[in-house]
Amino acid sequence: MDGSMLTELLVKQGLISAFLFVGVVTWISYWLSTHLTRGHIHGSAIAIALGLALAYIGGLYTGGSKGLADIAIFSGVALLGGSMLRDFAIIATAYGADLSAIKKAGWVGALSVVIGVVLSFVVGAVVALAFGYSDAISITTIGAGAATYIVGPVTGTALGASSEVVALSIAAGLVKSILVMIGTPLVAKYIGLNNPQSAMVYGGLMGTTSGVAGGLAATDPKLVPYGAMTATFYTGVGCLLAPSILFFIVRFLVG
Amino acid sequence: MIVYGVALLSFCTLFGMYTGNLLGELLGVNANVGGVGIAMLLLILLSNLSKKQFHLDTVSESGIYFWSAMYIPIVVAMAAKQNVVAAVSSGWLAVIAGVLAVAFSFAAIPLISRFGGDRDIEQEVK
Secondary structure, three states: OOHHHHHHHHHHOHHHHHHHHHHHHHHHHHHHHHHHOOOOOOHHHHHHHHHHHHHHHHHHHHOOOOHHHHOHHHOHHHHHOOHHHHHHHHHHOOOOOOHHHHHHHHHHHHHHHHHHHHHHHHHHHHHHHHOOOOOHHHHHHHHHHHHOOOHHHHHHHHHOOOHHHHHHHHHHHHHHHHHHHHHHHHHOOOOOOOOHHHHHHHHHHHOOHHHHHHHHHHHOHHHHHHHHHHHHHHHHHHHHHHHHHHHHHHHHHHO | OHHHHHHHHHHHHHHHHHHHHHHHHHOOOOOOOOHHHHHHHHHHHHHOOOOOOOOOOHHHHHHHHHHHHOHHHHHHHHHHOOOHHHHHOOHHHHHHHHHHHHHHHHHHHHHHHHHHOOOHHHHHHO
16 A cells, blocks of 8 residues: 555545544653653643644644644544534533532532633633734633633634634633643642632632642642532533623623 | 433533524524533433433443543544644733633632631531
């Protein structure tokens, strides 16, 4: 089989090739996580960063706007990473979330989730404004990205934001996730992160599940389930609020 | 049957998207308003119904868990297909937004924890 036949195969079996591609990227990322960062930065965060880096290389190479997916043999990546499968997988993560857990966390836990989403959103939106974005859709998408790298693209797709803005929202969420992982053990004692109650508030405020789990594991492994419990609700609340109420408020404010 | 779980997930997704589109139309915006969030809420509600009212066996559940586990790989693919070249020119925006979001959130933790006041959960653990 010569090169062109292999290329043809990879293009024809686009989605299958994309599974292989993502599997390889993930494997490399988890290897880097264990060996280079001694587990301090979670493999998933490295994998997403690698994805963005490859999109950059793909964009430079082809001059197109769909990142790596503009290279024919990686065209399936656009299908695997498209909004249809993405939303499907995100919704699946809600399964098994325990409603009684939220009751146990009480109104402080619930409050922390809502405040966490709104707080990050406002910060991201203000930064977007400061960088000269003036349309409600871009501001909302970047604000949502400051919540998590999921809420950003989900909001961007729902509102019809440009891929450039969606990429920014992923990157903002990724910076947040990595900072939470690294920063939590450093600031833990200053913010009173030493009991289940504050761990739940922490999970609800930060919201990035991988960041919260990684950060708490490095601080006190016993606290992980409490933080993760509220963090799992964050994405849902973010996906609900950002493309609706928060978008309307932004649109009202910027006209 | 695994497909029951997948089908249930599909139903929740389609229901959420439809409701989101409907909301968008009602509110006069050309957008899906909260569709993913609505679908997640529906799935949480269904999975928390008592076993008599609604029950998926373990095999059917694995159809949902598979997609749940594919979430990060799909996010990696999503990242790889974005227009990063165009975004890099304002890359500092992402860094500053991420850093400030974390700083403000960290600062809010002691404030809200204090709001909670009582430590009954902690006692429960002990």
